[in-house]
Amino acid sequence: EAQVTQNPRYLITVTGKKLTVTCSQNMNHEYMSWYRQDPGLGLRQIYYSMNVEVTDKGDVPEGYKVSRKEKRNFPLILESPSPNQTSLYFCASSLTGQTNYNEQFFGPGTRLTVL
């Protein structure tokens, strides 16, 4: 089944404790992206990757890191999480970075709480 998977789905952690949220897609998509979703706000892009070893900042990259060593995986790293990073996180992928043509496929989301 074609899908985007994220792990963990739920995470409660404490300020400053490094964490990684994994994202994997099995559709051989070139483009992958991380978003956060907060009440009353639209999805905001954190980082995106046009292809392996190519990553770029989105609108809200502060406090996050990413890597794209393999085409299928795009982990999101929070080196020192803070309470303002409490949010619902979505990973998405599409065939290419031409977002005007390509549907975005989303993972099921990771609900992160930082105490």
Next chain:
Amino acid sequence: RKEVEQDPGPFNVPEGATVAFNCTYSNSASQSFFWYRQDCRKEPKLLMSVYSSGNEDGRFTAQLNRASQYISLLIRDSKLSDSATYLCVVNEDSNYQLIWGAGTKLIIKP
């Protein structure tokens, strides 16, 4: 400042009714437009793209008004299963980024 604005709702609509909502965008150079649907606590999924001439997919009709910089979504003969949040999405070609609205919540009541 790039923006996509939506009425958050909720729109409470009886089953079988027709409902329409709009989304305005600030960047006149925007090229592509989409409606995504998001069920409660789930991931967004593409509902339909919005073409310049307007397009229809079953009970759903999407339209684009470039002069006034808004897109609209019309749902006819609404079903209980249409209850969801509808996200307006705009593509600004220059940087391959999508700009997302905060969504309009629709509740269809029996």
